[in-house]
Amino acid sequence: KNEVEQSPQNLTAQEGEFITINCSYSVGISALHWLQQHPGGGIVSLFMLSSGKKKHGRLIATINIQEKHSSLHITASHPRDSAVYICAVNPTGNQFYFGTGTSLTVIP
C-alpha cells in the first residue's frame, strides 16, 4: 500500500471550472507538499503545509492533520493549469513519500 493516495488520477475540466484534487496519507508527517509537474518533467513546489490553509492566487491548499487529508483547489481554471499535480509528505527531515499524481487537463 502506498503511503500517499491521490484522487482522481485523471481529471478533465472546462475552462473556468472549480477543481479539487484530494490527497490522503497514512503516516505521521511534519509537512505536506503540493507540487506541479509539467510535460518534460520540471517540478515546481506550490505549497508546503503543516496545518490549516494557504492561498496563492487561484490556488488554495488545505490540510486536516487529524484526518490525514489534504486538498488542492484551483478556482477559475485555465488551460495553462494543465499539468500533473503531486502530493508529497515528509515524515522526517530526510524522507519524502509521493503520490502518483493527478493529471489535469483544462479544455478551453
Place this chain on the structure above:
Amino acid sequence: ETGVTQSPTHLIKTRGQQVTLRCSSQSGHNTVSWYQQALGQGPQFIFQYYREEENGRGNFPPRFSGLQFPNYSSELNVNALELDDSALYLCASSLNPTSYNEQFFGPGTRLTVL
C-alpha cells in the same frame, strides 16, 4: 540567483554500464535530495546529502551512490545499469534538511537503459 540545474537532460545507456548524473544546487542551499520517477509514477526518494555527507536513504540498492561537493553540487552514480533504471531522475535542493524548508527541483535527467 540561479535555480537548480541538472545535466545531461537526456541520456541513453545500455544494460551493465555505469552512469553519472549531475546537479547544481540553488545558491545558498546546502542540502540536495535525489529522486527517481518512473513513467506514470510519482517520484521515489533515493537519498539526501547534507554538507557532503549522506543524510538519509530510500529503498535503493548500493549500486546507487552519490557525492556532494564543497560547493554543494552533487552527483548521482548508478552502476551495473538495469532496464528498470530507465526513469526521470530529479534532484532538489533546500536551505537545510529540515522538513519545513521548501525544496527547489531541477528539470530532471531522463535516462533510458537499452
